[in-house]
Amino acid sequence: MYNTIMNSLKVKIEIDESVRECEVTIKCAQVDENVLKIQKLLSAESSVAEPIIFYKNDTEFFLPLKDILFFETDDGTIWAHTVTDEFEVRYKLYELEERLPSQFLRISKSTILNSHLVYSITKNLTGASKIEFQGTKKIVYCSRNYYKDLKNRLTP
Numbered sequence: 001m002y003n004t005i006m007n008s009l010k011v012k013i014e015i016d017e018s019v020r021e022c023e024v025t026i027k028c029a030q031v032d033e034n035v036l037k038i039q040k041l042l043s044a045e046s047s048v049a050e051p052i053i054f055y056k057n058d059t060e061f062f063l064p065l066k067d068i069l070f071f072e073t074d075d076g077t078i079w080a081h082t083v084t085d086e087f088e089v090r091y092k093l094y095e096l097e098e099r100l101p102s103q104f105l106r107i108s109k110s111t112i113l114n115s116h117l118v119y120s121i122t123k124n125l126t127g128a129s130k131i132e133f134q135g136t137k138k139i140v141y142c143s144r145n146y147y148k149d150l151k152n153r154l155t156p
Contacts, residue, residue: 009034053081056088063087071096071110078090083138084136093110093112103116105153119132123147
């Protein structure tokens with residue numbers, strides 16, 4: 001058994017070779033915001049059962065999600081952007097939201113962002129805030145309705 005304490009959160013890992021399927025149990029006095037965040041994070045990480053296939057013309061690509069800067073919809077087509085390229089994805093944005101790991105976050109009606117790759121945010125109090133990524137000129141905009149969630153995700 002391994003124990004770790006982080007900000008009053010005690011994490012135990014028990015090794016039992018007879019267990020066939022990994023299980024996570026959260027013990028708490030009450031369900032609060034932190035417990036819900038942990039549950040959501042674990043659920044999101046385990047929800048990607050099959051890989052997302054990316055398309056360019058007649059070719060299928062199997063890219064690591066960590067290389068995707070953002071997904072955006074343009075005239076009914078969903079595009080996945082990397083630093084240097086873009087690929088078509090044959091899911092709707094809401095389907096991607098359900099399938100993607102927790103580092104991906106909706107930032108507007110038309111965009112899902114990989115929060116691990118954000119380089120800078122230029123805040124705009126009256127409109128959408130500009131988000132930039134390192135090593136590329138690609139940018140996206142976070143609408144005011146989603147800004148607080150993004151800021152919470154990026155700050156510890």
